[in-house]
Amino acid sequence: MAKDRKIDMVILGLLSHEDLTGYDIKKRIDSHISFFWKGSFGSIYPALSGLQEQGMIVRRSCGSGSREKISYSITEDGRICLNEWLRDSNACNDLKYETLVKLFFGGAAGRETSIRNIDAFEKDIRRDLEVLKMYKENLEKDLSDDHIYFYLTVTFGIDTYEGYLKWCSKARKLLRNSL
């Protein structure tokens, strides 16, 4: 049975494309999906053990030399489990904007503090937006069936980030101009 562990589904998703080690999984998450989902070693390695016990994945030592290196493959059961989860359109989108919490309570520290916090947020967003735009450009060179799903998540990021930037300007203006 599919558990409540969301990281399990991320791992199965990644393994549905290629065999990976725990470390590789972490790298894939960081490079490709970290702007809409994160994962740490502390969740990845226990999840891999759990998934193996459930028969969703199989491990194979692939140490080239003396080095222990453990690669995982998805099983047929794993594919079925992933598929079931994908077909269930219930999805929990859990957003935590510390920036907005600080803004919400901004009255306790004054408007200049809030403006500085918005500035810091904007700076982060601009930096991340550049990366996403680069991804988009590269993907548009070859928008095959394989890449279309990644492309859609990237455009999601770009659209929302550009929304953030517009809001930043408006918010600063309001904080400065309204008496």
Next chain:
Amino acid sequence: MAKDRKIDMVILGLLSHEDLTGYDIKKRIDSHISFFWKGSFGSIYPALSGLQEQGMIVRRSCGSGSREKISYSITEDGRICLNEWLRDSNACNDLKYETLVKLFFGGAAGRETSIRNIDAFEKDIRRDLEVLKMYKENLEKDLSDDHIYFYLTVTFGIDTYEGYLKWCSKARKLLRNSL
């Protein structure tokens, strides 16, 4: 000293406006800030105990009758702690879009499944957007210094949600039209 517990700051923020019980805190979070931050009883009650031990808040039994009811007030130390946190412009915005994870791995289930998932996402967003717009209308009737911070978080929500909706249309179109 300020801990790593983010919920602590949310509680101090809420208590900086008015005295509240744990249950009230949960209600305030659900009604006012849940679209950018969530909190459960399982984090609120332990946090209240911790904050009290640190002297950031004080508890006062205010049972009207036999009913036990515990209200909390912020202390001067609590205000200082909140202020320090507000002034630190480092903020971790941690977003988890399960919808995007499903889309990213959508190739494993086919385009119709992805389109259904986008439809479900859009439906949720439209519903939540209506609520935010109502909040905005009400706030605009009296945009005093007290309400401006809430107003800004609400417009943030509206701007990003409208960005989501635009993306939904584009994404569906791409999934349907690109061969």
Next chain:
DNA sequence: AATTGATATATCGTTTTGATATATTGTAGA
């Protein structure tokens, strides 16, 4: 009088984070 739903506090198991420990391999510079 009984039932329902809101109020209110609290705990428990599970998941996740973020940091750290440990050790190996590859590589760039002294």
Next chain:
DNA sequence: TCTACAATATATCAAAACGATATATCAATT
């Protein structure tokens, strides 16, 4: 050559947060 550093790789731990559940009271309805 060697040596220091970064990257690779697995793993664990305490702390934090979630989500569900337990318990009980109060207010309003039936």
